[in-house]
Amino acid sequence: MKTNDVILQTTSKVVFFIIILFAIHLFFAGHYHPGGGFVGGLMTSGALVLLLLAFDIKTVAKGFPIDYKILIGIGLLFAIGTAAGALVFNVPFFTHVFGDVYLPIFGETSLHTAMLFDLGVYLVVIGVTMTIIQTIGESE
């Protein structure tokens, strides 16, 4: 008899978005509250793992056609780029800049280049976690 996962799959689809939103919240909260790139990235991969549990590797790979190893490379470049940007201005390596910027919808927002570094961490964490899980899952 073929098992039917309809309840698991339907709830996963809904819960997936809640987890993703929470992960993004954690990622952006990092500067002033607990959170940041690492836990945000882990939470995002957690959401993807939930989909992997509810569906199978091929379906998820079809939904998210991402090569996670490439994601690691992109994340690393983001992090290194943020740090190495200092070289252009001849200030010490890793010097960050920040400022309050007026954005149309958000209003007065403080932006900090540390966020770009965090984005790098976020991408690397997702890339590494998903690479590990997919590689182990696919190997016979």
Add this chain to the structure above:
Amino acid sequence: MKQMINLLVLPLLIPLVTAALLIFLPKSIRVQRAVSVVSAIGTLAASIVLLLTVKDNGIQTVNVGSWDAPFGITLVSDTLSALLVTTSSLITLSVILYSFRSIGEARERFYYYPIVQFLLVGVNGAFTTGDIFNLFVFFEVMLMASYVLIVIGGTKIQLRESIKYILVNVISSALFVIAVAMLYSVVGSLNMADISQRIAQIGSLPILTVIAVLFLIVFGLKGAIFPLYFWLPGSYYAPPVPVLALFGSLLTKVGVYSILRSYSLFFYHDQAFTHELLGILAIITIIVGCIGAIAYWDVKKIIIYNIIIAVGVLTFGISVATEESYMGTVFYTIHDMIVKAALFLLIGVMIKITGTNDLRKMGGLMKKYPLLGWTFLVAAFALAGIPPLSGFVGKLLIVRGGLAEGAYVGSLIVLLSSLVVLYSVIKIFMNGFWKAPKDYPGEENQPVLSLWAPGALLVLASILYGVGAEVMYPIISQATDALVHPAIYIDAVLKE
């Protein structure tokens, strides 16, 4: 042009960016090779410029993120670390060139070149950092890369030895964290210059001696001193020759450098205990290495045990702790890194030609490969320390320093160990290159010349280093100054 303040970051940044870029193109081997070589040359050039800058303008520091020392991480490049960074960049360049024709496509497709770059990031970072926890992080970068390099390819022996290697290093890393935690709880700082200053203020508390010994255990496990060397002969035997050359010349030296740095900068207050202990362990390390180097008929094993001998000689130089012996240690470290890498690459060519590691099955290579033979002989003489070559000056200074301090037994053993070293490498030469020529199946297909060239490049560097000792002398003596007088280092970092 305004002086570039981030110069000392470049030997870390170039390989790091390269490694990240190479992740994107694992399948196109040609691009991987080309980018690797270009970046290795770039790293070498940057480190040479750095060395010249440090030589002319004194110790270079950069406070990462513009946070002043001791609150941020400070990267410090004194002459010693600039020398070591230059040497490791040179060695990595040769090993990458050697890998083209030897490592095999399967490994090259599987992120071999990016991992080599990550290893270089870890090694150069460990030599450059001025923060004890950052040193730990760079150790881990280096070790993670070495875990991959030891297992990449996935043969049975590699799998078995990588488990041992990882187990030993995970334990030693945990001990490292514990040691840093203890040091932090006593002095309350992680910046190495600041730690040194605070230790000098509180004087010689017994707990600091305990921490010193704990650090010795940690760095001794990385650098393979007796009785913590047990993992090395097996683990280094497993990976292919270019990886072995990287490990043998760089990894243990990072451990030795850390001992040198911590014992000259922090723990010089209770020398009667700590340096005495280091001296005894160094002597036993030399003896153990000598026994191994004589015992084996396997070319890889012989050179692997020579690593242990060299680590013993270097730690003996550190334990004597005079200006002369420090100078000898610095001289010998750089010589040993270059010449070990050269020897590994050259025996790699012998193994490729003959298809065996066993010396008793080799013979008569001189007839067909005279160039290889003479290069090997020069490298062998340099390793043993025969005068105009590079091993001589370092060992001479170490022995003289030892005799001046009354460490007669140690100095004598260092001298006798040279005989053993000479015997062990000449055994390779006599059995491998002399005797009746044999035919080896498949030897015509081996790219002997292109494998020989990187090894020869290193031998050439070693000859120049030995003959040009006069030129190197002021640079090395500048490197020693900061070791003998920690105040130079502290002032450069804390800018007081």
